[in-house]
Amino acid sequence: xxxxxxxxxxxxxxxxxxxxxxxxxxxxxxxxxxxxxxxxxxxxxxxxxxxxxxxxxxxxxxxxxxxxxxxxxxxxxxxxxxxxxxxxxxxxxxxxxxxxxxxxxxxxxxxxxxxxxxxxxxxxxxxxxxxxxxxxxxxxxxxxxxxxxxxxxxxxxxxxxxxxxxxxxxxxxxxxxxxxxxxxxxxxxxxxxxxxxxxxxxxxxxxxxxxxxxxxxxxxxxxxxxxxxxxxxxxxxxxxxxxxxxxxxxxxxxxxxxxxxxxxxxxxxxxxxxxxxxxxxxxxxxxxxxxxxxxxxxx
Numbered sequence: 001x002x003x004x005x006x007x008x009x010x011x012x013x014x015x016x017x018x019x020x021x022x023x024x025x026x027x028x029x030x031x032x033x034x035x036x037x038x039x040x041x042x043x044x045x046x047x048x049x050x051x052x053x054x055x056x057x058x059x060x061x062x063x064x065x066x067x068x069x070x071x072x073x074x075x076x077x078x079x080x081x082x083x084x085x086x087x088x089x090x091x092x093x094x095x096x097x098x099x100x101x102x103x104x105x106x107x108x109x110x111x112x113x114x115x116x117x118x119x120x121x122x123x124x125x126x127x128x129x130x131x132x133x134x135x136x137x138x139x140x141x142x143x144x145x146x147x148x149x150x151x152x153x154x155x156x157x158x159x160x161x162x163x164x165x166x167x168x169x170x171x172x173x174x175x176x177x178x179x180x181x182x183x184x185x186x187x188x189x190x191x192x193x194x195x196x197x198x199x200x201x202x203x204x205x206x207x208x209x210x211x212x213x214x215x216x217x218x219x220x221x222x223x224x225x226x227x228x229x230x231x232x233x234x235x236x237x238x239x240x241x242x243x244x245x246x247x248x249x250x251x252x253x254x255x256x257x258x259x260x261x262x263x264x265x266x267x268x269x270x271x272x273x274x275x276x277x278x279x280x281x282x283x284x285x286x287x288x289x290x291x292x293x294x295x296x297x298x299x
Contacts, residue, residue, distance in 0.1 A: 008288065009220065011114030012139060013040035014063045018084055019047060019295060020093065022058035028089050029057070040115070046132075047295045053128050058095070059295075061137045063118035069106075070113065079103055080117050080172055101172040102191055103140060105224060108202040112222040116141045119173050132296045138174050141222040143264045143288055148242070150214045150271050156244040158216055160204040164239040167226030167259075168197040174261065183287045185260035190227045198228055209244070209271075225261040240267065240281075244274050255283045264288035 014036065021030040030049055051057065067079040082101055087093050103117065118137040148158060167190065175189040192198065201223060209216050230237045235257050241250035249271075256265065263285060270280040 010040050011116055013042055015040050015115045018062040020060040022093050024055055026093050026095050028087050028091050028093050031087055055126055057124045059122040059124050061120050063137050064115040067113055067115055067117055102169045103172050105168050112141045134294045139262045142259055143220050143222055145220045145266045146218040147268045148216045150209045153211050155211050156209045158207045158209045159243040162241045163201040165198045165228035166201040167224045170224040188260050226259045247274055249279050251281045253283050262287050
């Protein structure tokens with residue numbers, strides 16, 4: 001049941017939240033940080049602000065800003081390389097720098113660590129009356145879940161997978177994004193140019209896949225949004241492979257022409273004959289969950 005894989009994990013929830021409100025000249029009016037401690041939320045209630053009236057405010061929402069990569073040597077680096085705390089009320093906020101801030105992945109087996117960074121920015125018109133609004137944040141990740149079904153009469157070891165043309169970099173904030181009525185991202189910008197900064201994601205492991213209907217589900221992992229175009233594939237832009245007992249089977253992912261953030265890609269693979277390379281592959285793609293909060297602006 002796909003709905004089982006739509007239930008957000010702790011990695012996909014809010015652990016911290018920062019709300020930044022700017023005057024029209026980009027001067028910081030508020031920079032409020034909330035740490036939820038051992039809790040994590042899909043939604044957050046009200047935060048109240050007393051702000052200057054008759055201004056069009058810039059509103060930023062930053063979630064899980066302290067997420068860190070941990071290298072094989074134990075070295076830690078921030079996923080989001082930005083010093084949020086330094087912009088206190090009265091200072092100028094670097095709007096242009098923020099719009100172009102990027103997230104980077106290093107290494108072929110690297111995925112986004114938990115908790116996932118999320119963000120959004122809004123323009124809010126404040127008049128002379130109290131204003132209440134609901135605002136959403138968007139996860140800066142694409143989620144992958146792999147499910148294998150063994151229709152043969154042979155037991156196999158599932159030993160790894162690859163995903164071709166994954167992006168190493170993406171914008172931290174969604175850039176030039178449009179959504180349809182179901183919350184699906186239909187347009188977005190990426191910092192990659194042509195074939196630059198794409199790589200083959202590699203994951204190795206060892207899992208038993210028993211014969212005659214055995215199945216195996218891989219723990220979800222998170223990569224960056226991208227816009228790879230494979231001119232020779234007739235609209236199928238992303239290829240995957242799995243390794244079963246030493247033999248590699250590969251196929252393009254159907255129904256995946258683009259790879260925007262906040263997308264859950266469920267890859268289901270039916271193994272019919274490894275010796276003949278016979279697999280059936282289906283892909284379910286949809287946005288996963290919503291994360292929102294409701295700040296109240298007071299005059």
